[in-house]
Amino acid sequence: MDEKKEHYDHRTDREKLLNTISLFEGLSEESLDLISTHAVTRTHPANRVILLENDWGGSVYFILDGWVKIRTYNIDGKEVTLNIVGKGEVVGEMAALEEAPRSTDVITLTPTMISSIPAQDFVKFLMAEPLAGIRLSQLMAKRLRQLNRRLRLREADSLSRVADTLIFLAEGQGKKAQKGIEIPNLPHRELSSISGLARETVTRSLTKLEKKGLIQRTADTVCILDLSSLERVIT
Numbered sequence: 037m038d039e040k041k042e043h044y045d046h047r048t049d050r051e052k053l054l055n056t057i058s059l060f061e062g063l064s065e066e067s068l069d070l071i072s073t074h075a076v077t078r079t080h081p082a083n084r085v086i087l088l089e090n091d092w093g094g095s096v097y098f099i100l101d102g103w104v105k106i107r108t109y110n111i112d113g114k115e116v117t118l119n120i121v122g123k124g125e126v127v128g129e130m131a132a133l134e135e136a137p138r139s140t141d142v143i144t145l146t147p148t149m150i151s152s153i154p155a156q157d158f159v160k161f162l163m164a165e166p167l168a169g170i171r172l173s174q175l176m177a178k179r180l181r182q183l184n185r186r187l188r189l190r191e192a193d194s195l196s197r198v199a200d201t202l203i204f205l206a207e208g209q210g211k212k213a214q215k216g217i218e219i220p221n222l223p224h225r226e227l228s229s230i231s232g233l234a235r236e237t238v239t240r241s242l243t244k245l246e247k248k249g250l251i252q253r254t255a256d257t258v259c260i261l262d263l264s265s266l267e268r269v270i271t
């Protein structure tokens with residue numbers, strides 16, 4: 037995607053929404069019409085704040101392409117990356133469902149194409165489509181499972197924690213593939229923030245994982261060669 041490009045597409049591509057966002061798979065034409073007529077698509081450059089913690093949010097967002105980070109700050113004002121999510125994911129659903137302010141910041145890490153719809157239309161859509169409600173619950177359950185896993189791994193060795201970070205980046209793509217999963221080669225400071233390890237430790241662990249033949253790096257991507265072997269690294 038063009039880094040400098042940022043625009044509104046007003047007419048959201050219904051097919052793109054349907055093919056990318058698993059929440060919408062197999063739903064009625066009526067519901068898809070509701071979503072696509074209310075959706076606005078926008079392409080953002082990297083490092084753009086999409087949602088701001090504590091703001092009152094009026095929309096729900098669907099990531100059609102690219103990656104965003106979910107960020108908050110700890111008590112000392114230090115940035116904490118809670119998660120990194122990509123294509124196919126939904127953000128901004130928490131404020132819509134709870135009728136509460138945004139729980140975290142959401143910032144683009146790469147050029148990112150995002151569709152948004154007003155929160156009230158999203159809630160209407162969920163009331164009409166129980167299947168979409170179940171899928172959204174599954175997405176939120178996955179996020180809770182990831183956080184539980186990270187809590188469990190808080191005291192684990194650095195290799196386990198870096199492996200876990202790569203695994204949930206793969207999960208953040210919404211794909212279920214086992215082999216050859218490509219995730220972006222994010223700056224090591226982002227991986228350091230999300231894994232809670234020093235940047236040098238992240239760099240050393242990635243080199244070890246590559247030497248073990250579990251990942252392969254290029255300038256832009258990290259390819260997870262075999263997800264189950266990477267899972268076995270976690271002790």
Ligand SMILES: Nc1ncnc2c1ncn2[C@@H]1O[C@@H]2COP(=O)(O)O[C@H]2[C@H]1O
Pocket residue numbers: 087093106118119121126127128129130131132137138139140141142179183
């Ligand atoms: N741990 C997490 N993993 C993935 N996404 C999250 C996480 N915490 C918050 N979010 C998303 O970030 C959004 C911030 O705005 P909301 O609270 O409306 O909705 C939130 C979720 O969509």
